[in-house]
Amino acid sequence: MKRNMEFEFSAGLRWTHWLRAIAMVVLTVTGFYITYGFITPEASDEPILFLNAKFRMWHEIFGFLLIAITIYKTYLFFFDKTSAKERVSLRDCLSPTIWIKQIKYYLFMGEHPHLRGVYNPLQFAAYVGLYMMIFVLCVTGLILYVHCYQGGGIGLFLYDYMRPLEAMMGGLAMVREIHHIFMWGILIFLPIHMYLAMFNSIMGKEGAMDAIISGYKFLKNDHKH
Template identity: 55%
Template sequence: MQNKEEKLQRKAEYEFSIGLRLTHWVRAIAIVILIGTGYYLSYVFQSPISNGEPVNFMQAKYRLVHQAVGFILIACIIFKVYLFFCDKVSAKERRSVWDIFNIKLWIEQVKFYIFLGKHPHLKGVYNPLQFVTYFFFYLVMLGIILTGLILYTHTYHEGLGGLLYHILRPLEAAMGGLADVRTYHRILMWVIMIFVPVHIYMAIFNAVKGKDGAMDAIISGYKYVKEEKH
C-alpha cells in the first residue's frame, strides 16, 4: 500500500495565467450585475421614494450601471480572445481544439461523466464537451453583446452610440426591428442564466471526481495532475 502511494504522486502544472483568471472572475461578477440590472430594466421591481423632487432617476441609474458593466464585460471578452490566440500559457487551451476531432475521446469523456470510466488523457486543458460548450457560450456572448450595443445606440445618439448606430442598423433591421432585438437580448440572458449553474456544477463535479484541483486552478492557476513513478 505504501509502495503504491509512493508511486502515485501529483505534480503542480501551471494551467491558467493570471490574465485568464482575472477575466474569468471579472466576467463572472459582471454577469451577475448585468442579470440583476437587466431584469430590472425589463420588469421594474423597485420604486424610488417620492419626495416631489425630479431627482429620483432610478431607471436611469440602473441603465447606467447596466451599460457601464456591459462595456467591462465586452473588454473582458476581447481580452480573453486575445489571450486564447496570443498568450503562451494559453497554448494549452489552443491544443484543446485537436481533442474535438478525436471520437474515442468523446466516448471516454461521456463514460467518465456517467461513472463508467476514468477521465481520458487530454492534449489540452479542456475536454471536447467542455470546449464545444465554451465555444457555444462565447457565441451567446457575442449575440448578447451585439444586441446590447444596438439597444445602447438608441439611448446615446452621440459619440460611440452615434458611431455604432449606422454600423449596427442593418443588423437591427435583419433581426426584425428594435422590439425583436430586445427580445433576443432577453432570450440570450436566459441561456446564460442556465449555463452558469450548469457550469458551476460541472466544475465541482470534475474537481471532486478528478481530485486534481480543477477548482483551485481558476484561483491559483495551478492544477495537480497525477504522475506515476516507475
C-alpha cells in the first residue's frame, strides 16, 4: 500500500531529544559514582588522581546541558510553530473516549484511535510526568551545586535563590534524597518509554520511531485528518 510522508518533529526537537538521552545516561553513571564511588584510581604519591572531582565535573556539565535542553524544549512546546501538533495533543489527552480506545489498543482489544496531535493520551501524560521529574532534578541539582561553588560565578549568583528552596525541602540531606528518588523515577520511565515507542512503531507501521530521527512519519493513503 502506498504511503505518504508527514513532517512531525523539527530538527531542534529531534536534536534535543537525543542530547537529553545522552545527558541522562551520563548523569546517571556519574551520579552513581558521586554517591557510591564504585571505582578507585590507581594508587599514586602525586596529588593528581582526583577521580571524584572529574566525575563531579562531568555531572555538572551534563546537568547544565539538561537544564538548557529543558528550557529550550519548553520554549518549543509553547511557542514553536512546527511544534503546534504537540500542543494539540493536550486536547486528545482530555478526551475520555480516546483514553479508553488507547488502552484497548495496548491490550490488543481495539484499533488505534484517531489522534489530532502527535502524542496519544498515555504518551502525553507520561511526558508531562517526565518534565515534572526533570524539573525537580534540575532544581535540586542546582541547590546541591551552589553549596560547592558559592565563591563566585553562577554558583554565587544562584546561592541566595536556592537557599530558600533548600529550607522548604527540609534541608540539604533531604534535597539530596529527593534528587536520588527522582533519578530512579527517570530510570523507571526510560525502559517503559522505549518499549512503548517500539510497540507503537511495530503495531502502527507508521515509522513512529523513524520520526524522531528523520522528522517524518509514514501515513496510509486512506489516513483521515
